[in-house]
Amino acid sequence: MTGAGHTPAPPDADADAADMAAAPPPAASGVQHPWRDPPAEGQATQIADGVLWLRLPLPMRLDHVNCYALRDDDGWTVVDTGFDTSRTRAIWQALLDGPLAGAPVVRVLATHQHPDHMGLAGWFQSRGAALWTSRTAWLFARMLALDVQDRATPEQLAFWRRAGMDPGRLAARAAERPWNTGDVVHPLPLGYRRLIEGEVVRLGRRDWRVVMGEGHAAEHVTLWSQDDDLVIGGDQLLPGISPNLGVYPTEPGADPVGAWIASCRRMAVLAHDRHLVLPGHKLPFTGLPARLGQLADNHESALERLAAALAVAPRTAVGCFDLLFRRRIGDGEYGLALVEAVAHINALRLRGLVGPAGETADGGRLWGGVTAPPRSASNDRDDQTRPG
Numbered sequence: 001m002t003g004a005g006h007t008p009a010p011p012d013a014d015a016d017a018a019d020m021a022a023a024p025p026p027a028a029s030g031v032q033h034p035w036r037d038p039p040a041e042g043q044a045t046q047i048a049d050g051v052l053w054l055r056l057p058l059p060m061r062l063d064h065v066n067c068y069a070l071r072d073d074d075g076w077t078v079v080d081t082g083f084d085t086s087r088t089r090a091i092w093q094a095l096l097d098g099p100l101a102g103a104p105v106v107r108v109l110a111t112h113q114h115p116d117h118m119g120l121a122g123w124f125q126s127r128g129a130a131l132w133t134s135r136t137a138w139l140f141a142r143m144l145a146l147d148v149q150d151r152a153t154p155e156q157l158a159f160w161r162r163a164g165m166d167p168g169r170l171a172a173r174a175a176e177r178p179w180n181t182g183d184v185v186h187p188l189p190l191g192y193r194r195l196i197e198g199e200v201v202r203l204g205r206r207d208w209r210v211v212m213g214e215g216h217a218a219e220h221v222t223l224w225s226q227d228d229d230l231v232i233g234g235d236q237l238l239p240g241i242s243p244n245l246g247v248y249p250t251e252p253g254a255d256p257v258g259a260w261i262a263s264c265r266r267m268a269v270l271a272h273d274r275h276l277v278l279p280g281h282k283l284p285f286t287g288l289p290a291r292l293g294q295l296a297d298n299h300e301s302a303l304e305r306l307a308a309a310l311a312v313a314p315r316t317a318v319g320c321f322d323l324l325f326r327r328r329i330g331d332g333e334y335g336l337a338l339v340e341a342v343a344h345i346n347a348l349r350l351r352g353l354v355g356p357a358g359e360t361a362d363g364g365r366l367w368g369g370v371t372a373p374p375r376s377a378s379n380d381r382d383d384q385t386r387p388g
């Protein structure tokens with residue numbers, strides 16, 4: 001899974017376990033769900049005037065993605081799309097013929113580049129829609145859709161080994177075709193409309209302020225209505241589950257956990273209880289200020305647990321699974337747990353709380369507590385990159 005292969009299923013659930021342990025019950029948290037049930041397949045739920053909530057299935061543990069349709073004078077703006085599969089396309093056709101009443105989709109707005117959100121953007125473009133998203137999302141999506149590999153790259157294998165993947169699992173992965181984004185993403189044609197932090201765009205007869213999030217996906221678009229209380233949150237603003245924060249061989253020194261926490265704090269300044277958040281998964285919700293607090297605090301407490309344990313004895317990233325997730329990680333969620341564990345190690349390294357502490361016999365990098373100040377971030381940020 002080179003780059004930002006999608007993350008929601010297992011790690012969402014992984015982080016969720018920490019979430020539920022750390023957070024007060026929903027009634028006390030301030031998070032409320034005005035709709036108890038999602039729209040049925042091929043149906044739409046009206047959220048507000050000219051705003052429809054749609055749902056598409058995903059063939060994984062997190063088994064759905066939310067999409068939204070905003071009515072404009074010349075047709076619909078569709079927010080996020082689901083994977084590119086024949087089943088998803090058939091459901092979209094039923095939606096277009098049914099709740100969308102045959103009006104054209106003039107624009108697709110992708111909140112971020114993960115395939116459950118952008119999988120059919122190119123398909124809508126081929127039928128005449130424009131694509132709006134952030135520059136990073138578009139570049140990442142197009143790169144990963146084109147970057148089809150028959151075997152895991154040397155950089156990927158080295159990354160897994162250093163994270164502490166056991167030799168048996170590593171050998172099995174080296175021998176099989178890796179997961180490729182292009183398998184579930186329709187080809188993306190050249191050309192898109194860039195969304196920029198702070199700009200105001202008119203969609204669905206409302207003005208929306210563009211606010212970029214970080215951590216789950218680089219330059220993740222959220223939209224804050226200036227005319228009513230709607231917020232389109234994508235995977236940056238989810239209820240109940242915490243999105244995966246992963247580090248990949250594309251940028252081994254990245255700090256998505258630090259970036260995530262900073263985004264939560266920044267958005268907390270904008271958030272009000274009256275906001276109705278339309279998330280990428282699960283149910284629309286109110287109580288955004290409380291939810292942003294939880295989404296940051298879950299990771300802060302995970303970092304505290306990790307720092308305390310590594311100060312006692314060094315571990316690899318994979319060796320931190322029990323501390324991070326507090327349950328057994330199955331095969332289906334192992335890869336996503338690994339990238340999230342590396343992300344938490346990186347955050348602690350950049351805070352100067354852990355540092356290199358040797359290697360295992362299998363080539364896994366051990367991390368332990370440090371008392372000296374951190375080395376410069378620019379050096380520290382690339383020492384997992386080189387294969388071999």
Ligand SMILES: [Zn+2]
Pocket residue numbers: 008065114116117235280281
């Ligand atoms: Zn998602």
